[in-house]
Amino acid sequence: MLATYSCAKCEMSVNASCANCNLPLVNDSLALPDGSNVQISRCPQCEGKIKSPMCCGSDMSCSI
Structure with missing residues (x-):
């Protein structure tokens, strides 16, 4: 499962994983x-x- 970062203002979301380990951040x-x-x-491995990603001038919050 990928880590999903979401913007509280505009509700944009992004998934993030490590390109080396292919694990969710x-x-x-x-x-x-x-x-x-x-x-x-x-x-969590390497x-x-x-x-953390930013959107609308603030850090995006993370949920898995």
């Missing part, structure tokens, strides 16, 4: 050195990370 957060957190998507 997992919604997560990353702590930055300044103490803030950013929403990311990571692969631990690759990307910034």
Whole structure:
């Protein structure tokens, strides 16, 4: 099952998987050195990370 990211404003959705492992990405957060957190998507197998998709100026929320 793919991770589905949805926009709360316009209801656009995207599916996300790791191109290397072919596994659904997992919604997560990353702590930055300044103490803030950013929403990311990571692969549960290879631990690759990307910034979570954005739409309408906000991070899209994730559900599986």
